Amino acid sequence: MRSYNDLINYIYSDRSLNFSKCENISLVFQKLIRKEILENSRNKKWFLESVINIQRSINNVHKIIENFAKRIKKQRADLEKHGYENIFKNENNVNDKCLKLKTASRLVVGLGAGHVLETSLTLHHILGIPYIPGSALKGVVRMVNFWAIVSKQNKKLDKEIQELQEQLYDKEISNSDSNDILKHKLLFGTQNFKGLLVFLDAYPEVHNKQQIFELDVMTPHYQGYYTKNQVPGDWENPNPIPFLTVKKGITFCFNVLFDKFRAERLLTLKDDEFPNQAKGIIKEWLNNFSKISEDVKEWIEEALTEFGVGAKTRLGYGIFE
Numbered sequence: 001m002r003s004y005n006d007l008i009n010y011i012y013s014d015r016s017l018n019f020s021k022c023e024n025i026s027l028v029f030q031k032l033i034r035k036e037i038l039e040n041s042r043n044k045k046w047f048l049e050s051v052i053n054i055q056r057s058i059n060n061v062h063k064i065i066e067n068f069a070k071r072i073k074k075q076r077a078d079l080e081k082h083g084y085e086n087i088f089k090n091e092n093n094v095n096d097k098c099l100k101l102k103t104a105s106r107l108v109v110g111l112g113a114g115h116v117l118e119t120s121l122t123l124h125h126i127l128g129i130p131y132i133p134g135s136a137l138k139g140v141v142r143m144v145n146f147w148a149i150v151s152k153q154n155k156k157l158d159k160e161i162q163e164l165q166e167q168l169y170d171k172e173i174s175n176s177d178s179n180d181i182l183k184h185k186l187l188f189g190t191q192n193f194k195g196l197l198v199f200l201d202a203y204p205e206v207h208n209k210q211q212i213f214e215l216d217v218m219t220p221h222y223q224g225y226y227t228k229n230q231v232p233g234d235w236e237n238p239n240p241i242p243f244l245t246v247k248k249g250i251t252f253c254f255n256v257l258f259d260k261f262r263a264e265r266l267l268t269l270k271d272d273e274f275p276n277q278a279k280g281i282i283k284e285w286l287n288n289f290s291k292i293s294e295d296v297k298e299w300i301e302e303a304l305t306e307f308g309v310g311a312k313t314r315l316g317y318g319i320f321e
Contacts, residue, residue, distance in 0.1 A: 023058050025051060026128035029244070033116055044117055045215065045242040052213045052244075061206060064127050068203045069253065075200060076255050083261025084198065087293050088254075098253040099297060100205070101304055101320040106216060107246040108318070109136060111311035119243035130212060130246045134199035136309055137254065137300070141199070142188045144303040149180050175275040182278050187296075196263055197296065200255040204246070214247035245317070252320070256296055260286070 022028050029051050037047045055061060076097070080086060088099050109132055110122030123130055146168065155161050167177075173185050173193060189195030206212055219240045224230035263282050266274055285292045303309070308318030 022054070023060070024126075024128040025055055025058075026123040026125050028054060029121070029123060029128075030115070030125075038116060041240050041242060045217075047117075048215055048242050048244050052211070052215065055212055056209065061129070061209070061212070065129055065204060065206050068124065068127050068129060068131070069205075072200055072203055072253075072255060076257065079198065079257050083259070083264075084257040085260040085289060087197075087256040087258055087296050089293075098255045099300060100251055100253055101301070102251045103246060103248050103319070104305075104321045105248055105308075105316050105319045106214060107132075107250070107310055108216075108243065108312060109133070109246075109310035111243065117243075119241060121244045121246075130204060132202035132252060132309060134201050137202060137303075138188070138197070138199040140303045140307060140309045141296075141299050142184075144299050144307065145184055145188070148299075149184060152180060153178075173275055173278050175277045177275075177277070179277075179281065182275075182281055186278060186281060187292075194262075196259045198257045198259065200257070202252045202254045205251040205253060210250075212246060212250060214245050215242055216245045217242045254300060256300070258285075258289075258292065 022032065033047065037043045058064075076086065086097050089097055107130075108121060109130070110120050113120040113122070121130060122133065146165070149168075150161055150164060153164070155164055168181060168184055168190070170191055173182065173190065177185070185193065185195075187195050187197045204212065217240050219238045220226060221234075221238050222232035222236055223239050224236060225232040263286060266282060267279055269279075304318075304320040306319075307313060308316070308320075310318040312318070
């Protein structure tokens with residue numbers, strides 16, 4: 001039977017726990033966790049530091065990310081062949097055709113997902129690199145546009161805001177809707193209508209051996225209060241919980257497309273099948289695509305620079321320059 005000190009020495013010295021031969025960070029982070037690592041926060045911290053060291057030591061991380069970028073670009077190109085219009089096609093960098101923003105703080109997407117360490121991070125299950133799912137990006141951009149409508153319509157009471165939510169998400173597209181509500185429904189969708197915007201996964205740009213990850217820690221002071229519904233008290237011991245984040249200063253590439261093919265099909269529907277007022281908005285977009293491009297870009301920049309994406313955004317995480 002090993003003593004505690006012997007166990008610590010075993011964990012820190014055992015070469016099999018270096019994971020140096022594994023180049024898939026996601027595999028290490030999700031699967032290669034021995035039970036000794038779960039004993040205390042010190043072991044967890046050592047394990048997460050090992051994950052960071054793996055990324056630092058892998059020589060082809062930038063090539064892996066380049067392959068991820070090629071995959072997204074191919075996906076975007078295939079969609080464009082099927083009638084989708086790239087929102088950022090008029091950006092200065094014609095070759096990339098994406099919106100690039102850099103993290104101004106630590107980023108952690110998927111912190112609350114299931115994981116044996118109780119703190120997770122969204123990593124690509126094959127390539128093992130961090131990314132921002134398109135659904136997460138769509139959610140925060142949709143939220144920004146929703147609160148813009150709330151402000152414009154001067155909704156202040158909780159009941160009024162709740163009714164607006166129901167109108168946007170649950171009710172059909174109607175001629176009785178205002179232009180702002182119609183645009184929101186057309187672009188982001190409702191329960192019975194697929195939105196015309198498509199958000200692709202956002203990927204990081206990493207050059208050579210640039211470090212991606214950084215270790216952080218949160219320290220709940222009242223474990224009994226959070227887990228056992230006890231009275232919080234200063235006599236409880238703090239519980240430091242290390243977790244993995246994407247560090248500040250990492251550039252991400254964002255791709256958003258507009259379903260031009262479906263938009264044109266909607267114009268062919270009869271007035272009793274699709275509201276005439278909504279058709280008018282779609283015609284404006286098709287005749288002046290730069291307008292919708294500017295609006296979406298503004299929403300994304302506001303969402304990411306003011307509100308952030310991922311977990312712990314109220315504490316300043318997930319903010320972009």
